[in-house]
Amino acid sequence: MPMSAPDTLTILGIAGSPRRHGNSERLLDECLAGARAAGAEVDKLVVVECDIAPCTGCGGCAPSGVCVISDDMADVYERLDGADAVVVASPVYFATVPAVLKALYDRLQPYWARRYVHGEQVSLRRPGALLLVRGGGDPFGFEAAAAPTRSVFAVLGIDYAEELHVEGPDAPEDIERFPAELANAARIGRSLVESVRRESQR
Numbered sequence: 596m597p598m599s600a601p602d603t604l605t606i607l608g609i610a611g612s613p614r615r616h617g618n619s620e621r622l623l624d625e626c627l628a629g630a631r632a633a634g635a636e637v638d639k640l641v642v643v644e645c646d647i648a649p650c651t652g653c654g655g656c657a658p659s660g661v662c663v664i665s666d667d668m669a670d671v672y673e674r675l676d677g678a679d680a681v682v683v684a685s686p687v688y689f690a691t692v693p694a695v696l697k698a699l700y701d702r703l704q705p706y707w708a709r710r711y712v713h714g715e716q717v718s719l720r721r722p723g724a725l726l727l728v729r730g731g732g733d734p735f736g737f738e739a740a741a742a743p744t745r746s747v748f749a750v751l752g753i754d755y756a757e758e759l760h761v762e763g764p765d766a767p768e769d770i771e772r773f774p775a776e777l778a779n780a781a782r783i784g785r786s787l788v789e790s791v792r793r794e795s796q797r
């Protein structure tokens with residue numbers, strides 16, 4: 596549940612690429628700059644810099660709602676729980692998301708256990724967005740790459756507010772040739788902040 600007051604809201608940005616400073620991270624930075632310009636605090640989580648072991652499917656989280664593996668996910672859980680909105684940026688890798696991001700997603704199984712084994716309610720809705728980049732040149736599109744984030748947001752009670760697709764960028768600087776998409780990422784950042792503010796005034 597978000598802990599911050601509405602006037603100090605925090606947007607968590609998750610950079611899902613194993614390549615630092617590439618196309619999806621640049622989109623994320625633009626989105627977070629938009630959120631900051633709208634008055635939010637931003638928290639950027641670079642997945643490839645975290646030590647995140649894969650879920651082993653041991654079932655250890657089912658009785659307790661807590662993962663039994665000790666690594667950087669403890670920090671990720673805290674940052675996720677403290678966020679008022681979440682934005683994920685990822686490249687498409689073989690039609691879906693890179694292994695580093697999928698490893699983080701699979702370790703969110705304790706949220707599933709708390710909700711569907713223990714029957715805990717999601718007490719507060721939060722908005723979320725997904726920014727996807729792919730080089731293109733294959734017929735598989737963005738659909739399979741979007742599905743894991745949609746699934747994660749559904750379990751965490753994050754409302755899937757926006758999805759941005761950018762097709763074409765491949766080399767790290769290529770995204771600079773897509774100014775409209777960069778501007779759209781910044782708009783999404785502002786829009787997430789406005790949406791949290793609107794919700795908190797209800």
Ligand SMILES: Cc1cc2nc3c(=O)[nH]c(=O)nc-3n(C[C@H](O)[C@H](O)[C@H](O)COP(=O)(O)O)c2cc1C
Nearest residue numbers: 612617618619686687688689690729730731764765
């Ligand atoms: C292992 C790997 C798999 C990829 N698979 C796809 C793919 O299935 N479809 C596609 O359009 N691009 C694919 N790409 C290209 C990336 O999506 C593209 O280079 C993207 O701009 C990388 O974003 P990043 O700079 O944020 O890492 C792949 C790249 C790599 C390294």
